[in-house]
Amino acid sequence: MRLRTLALAVVGAACGPAVPPSEPPAAPPTPAPIAATATPPASAATPSQPAPPADETLEQRAKRLHAEAIVVDTHNDIPTVLYASGIDLANPDKRPVHTDLAKMKAGGITAEFFSIYVDASYWEKPTSLGGGAARHALDLIDVTHRQIERHPDALVLATSAADIRAAKKDGKVAVLMGIEGGHAIENSLSALRSFHRLGVRYMTLTHTNTNDWADSAGFSGPPDARHKGLSSFGEDVVREMQRIGMLVDVSHVSDDTFWGVMREAKAPVIASHSSARALTDHRRNLADDMLVALAKNGGVAMINFWALLVDAKYAARAGRFFLAHRGELQKLRGKLHDDVFGFREALDRMKASEAEPFARPPLARLVDHIDHVAKVAGVDHVGLGSDFDGVDTLPEGIDGVDGLPKITEELVRRGRSDAEVLKILGGNFMRAFEGAEAYARASKTTLSGDGNARKLEAKDVPPPSKGAHAKGAPGPTPKGTGPKGAR
Numbered sequence: 346m347r348l349r350t351l352a353l354a355v356v357g358a359a360c361g362p363a364v365p366p367s368e369p370p371a372a373p374p375t376p377a378p379i380a381a382t383a384t385p386p387a388s389a390a391t392p393s394q395p396a397p398p399a400d401e402t403l404e405q406r407a408k409r410l411h412a413e414a415i416v417v418d419t420h421n422d423i424p425t426v427l428y429a430s431g432i433d434l435a436n437p438d439k440r441p442v443h444t445d446l447a448k449m450k451a452g453g454i455t456a457e458f459f460s461i462y463v464d465a466s467y468w469e470k471p472t473s474l475g476g477g478a479a480r481h482a483l484d485l486i487d488v489t490h491r492q493i494e495r496h497p498d499a500l501v502l503a504t505s506a507a508d509i510r511a512a513k514k515d516g517k518v519a520v521l522m523g524i525e526g527g528h529a530i531e532n533s534l535s536a537l538r539s540f541h542r543l544g545v546r547y548m549t550l551t552h553t554n555t556n557d558w559a560d561s562a563g564f565s566g567p568p569d570a571r572h573k574g575l576s577s578f579g580e581d582v583v584r585e586m587q588r589i590g591m592l593v594d595v596s597h598v599s600d601d602t603f604w605g606v607m608r609e610a611k612a613p614v615i616a617s618h619s620s621a622r623a624l625t626d627h628r629r630n631l632a633d634d635m636l637v638a639l640a641k642n643g644g645v646a647m648i649n650f651w652a653l654l655v656d657a658k659y660a661a662r663a664g665r666f667f668l669a670h671r672g673e674l675q676k677l678r679g680k681l682h683d684d685v686f687g688f689r690e691a692l693d694r695m696k697a698s699e700a701e702p703f704a705r706p707p708l709a710r711l712v713d714h715i716d717h718v719a720k721v722a723g724v725d726h727v728g729l730g731s732d733f734d735g736v737d738t739l740p741e742g743i744d745g746v747d748g749l750p751k752i753t754e755e756l757v758r759r760g761r762s763d764a765e766v767l768k769i770l771g772g773n774f775m776r777a778f779e780g781a782e783a784y785a786r787a788s789k790t791t792l793s794g795d796g797n798a799r800k801l802e803a804k805d806v807p808p809p810s811k812g813a814h815a816k817g818a819p820g821p822t823p824k825g826t827g828p829k830g831a832r
């Protein structure tokens with residue numbers, strides 16, 4: 346499944362339909378009272394830092410700031426790699442992973458969101474093949490807990506902003522979990538609440554597939570816009586998530602779904618791994634009017650590092666490659682089905698043998714996206730959502746979690762103030778997370794007893810929209826690249 350999606354997604358990125366036009370709501374999005382009133386200061390600095398030396402060099406300043414910061418990455422697909430390969434974070438056995446214990450230490454990461462990524466195919470998989478969607482989410486949650494329990498000196502489970510701050514103090518990496526793909530709850534608000542109990546603190550409403558209550562942006566081919574955004578049940582999902590303090594994540598959703606979320610949201614919303622559409626014209630990225638709306642909501646756009654989403658030139662090159670080798674790649678995927686690393690290695694060999702170079706974009710391209718969001722939405726509304734271990738190509742100089750300090754250096758080089766750097770590295774996310782927690786607390790309701798018990802009925806699920814893939818709910822929509830498959 347990964348193999349197919351790897352090829353298709355990259356083709357789709359460069360050669361799929363043009364980015365659909367944004368459809369802003371008739372009325373401007375309602376500003377979220379919680380975001381406006383309950384958000385704590387954005388500074389992520391730990392208190393009582395010594396004053397910096399007067400003759401501090403640029404490199405020294407970057408190093409100091411990175412060590413001082415609460416560094417948060419909101420999207421990392423390592424659980425899928427761990428699940429498929431059986432490797433351990435302490436010993437990746439020389440495998441080409443972006444994430445392991447040593448890299449996390451070297452990267453100075455404070456909080457890493459492990460992605461509980463549920464491929465659309467799990468919607469229909471029989472138990473004997475690892476399905477369904479909720480079951481796969483449970484499997485990846487267990488993989489994550491296993492790693493935390495095996496490495497108590499390095500990792501700690503975190504389910505709140507306070508847990509992240511405590512981990513920083515203790516010198517451990519806070520591991521959080523976010524579900525990728527709203528079909529994981531199998532249309533059950535009870536399942537949503539149970540995932541919260543297990544520690545899940547955000548959920549992308551869709552992956553590349555439209556589900557029974559929210560439209561996806563898709564990836565290649567015509568998107569399935571059967572709900573024209575968020576359905577009535579989808580609105581209930583958003584409300585229930587915010588009531589229980591689970592962040593609503595708009596990465597992967599269609600523009601109409603995004604605007605539906607903005608209308609419903611009363612607490613800050615995040616895009617856990619999306620970049621700026623104005624710089625890389627792709628429907629997985631956020632348009633400027635969406636960035637402005639996210640800022641009004643008090644939310645944060647966490648920038649995706651994937652070369653294909655940050656560099657238009659790379660996306661076009663990758664598109665040509667995958668179109669030219671479509672047949673060959675299909676054969677390869679048949680042969681290396683579920684071999685996370687085997688396919689990656691074969692793909693790298695194919696790319697290396699190309700006459701036309703396959704140049705990684707410079708790190709500057711990634712930081713351009715941070716600057717753009719800061720310019721359009723404000724410096725309080727941008728952060729980092731790498732997509733490590735879910736993508737095949739990262740910008741030059743970033744080969745994994747250990748490359749994060751390079752971003753800090755570039756931010757300093759570009760003249761960002763200390764306070765701005767701390768916000769971008771994690772302070773902004775902390776503010777949004779704490780805002781969502783404050784909203785949930787203010788509801789003064791119990792997790793389950795006061796929970797929404799609505800059941801989604803068949804009559805509420807329209808057929809796929811014309812031209813879209815005719816399969817049922819998530820259907821076999823293409824995924825992305827890399828070991829996991831999709832951005």
Ligand SMILES: [Zn+2]
Nearest residue numbers: 525618831832
């Ligand atoms: Zn993704």
